[in-house]
Amino acid sequence: MKWVRYQSDGKTFYGILEGDKVKEVYGSPFDSYTESGTLHNYESIQLLPPVNPPTFYAAGINYEKHVREAAKLLGTEPNIPDKADIGYRAPNALIAHGQPIVVPKDATEKVQYEAELVVVIGKETKNISESNALDCVLGYSVGNDVSERTWQASDRTMWRAKNSDTFKPMGPWIETNASLEDMITTVRLNNREVIKFATNDMIFGVQKYISEITKYITLYPGDVVWMGTDGSSENMKAGDICEIEISGVGTLRNPIASE
Secondary structure (H helix, E strand, O other), X not given: OEEEXXXXXXXXXXXXXXXXXXXXXXXXXXXOEEEEEEEEEHHHOEEOOOOOOOOEEEEOOOOHHHHXXXXXXXXXOOOOOOOOOXXXXXXXXXXXXXXXXXXXXOOOOOEEOOEEEEEEEOXXXXXOOHHHHHHHEEEEEEEEOOEEHXXXXXXXXXXXXXXXXXXXXXXXXXXXXXXXXXXEEEEEEOOEXXXXXXXXXXXXXXXXXXHHHOOOOOEOOOOEEEOOOOOOOOEOOXXXXXXXXXXXXXXXXXXXXXX
C-alpha cells in the first residue's frame, strides 16, 4: 500500500495511491481511518512530505564503502564504526517530492546529495528486540540528506550543513509492502546514474538501529529514521535535477535552485 500526504482545498489529507488515483481518507495510517469516497488524480494533487515526524532520527555513518571513500578523500585511515550511533535532523528542512532544494546564497559549491532509506515508525515502541524490530515499522520512504560539506567540516555542529530549509526532501509516499533484502538504491543527477548500491548493505541494519534506539528512547507513530548512504557524492548546482530511486519503494525527484 502506498500512503500519500497532500493538500486539497487548503486542508491536509492522507490518501491511498492506487494506480493514478488517490483515495482520500479521514484519519491517517497511524490510527484508524475511513475512506471518504473522494478520488483525486495523482498528478493533480499537491504532495507534502509523507509524514511530519514528531522526531527525526538519522543513522550515523552506516555503509563501509562510504567510510572508506570519505577517508581516502581526507587522506586518513578509515574508521569503521563499532556501534550504531544515532543523530537528529530538523523537520523544518523537510520538503516534498518535486519541490526545489534551495541552496543558500552564501553556500559553497560543495552541496551534495545523500540517498537514504527512510524508515517510518507505525507503533509506539520501547525496548524491542532486533528479531521483533520490524513489527513497529509502518513502511518505507526515500530521503535525500542534502549536505553542505564545507559547513559540515567547519561548523561545531551540523545545524546548517544538514538542516538548512529544503535540505531534506522526502517522499513521494510511504510504501508499506517492501522487502529490505530486495531494495537497490540508485541516484541520478540530470538523468546520469552516479551511484548504485544494495540498500540493505548496511554496517548496522534497520532492526539493529530500532532495537538500539528503543533501549533508551520511546519511538512513536510517525517518527522517522534515515538510514545513511553509501558511496561518494558529486556537487549539485542550480538547474540540476536529482533523482533517488529505491526499488520497491519509489523515486524521489527534486530540482536544485539558488536562493
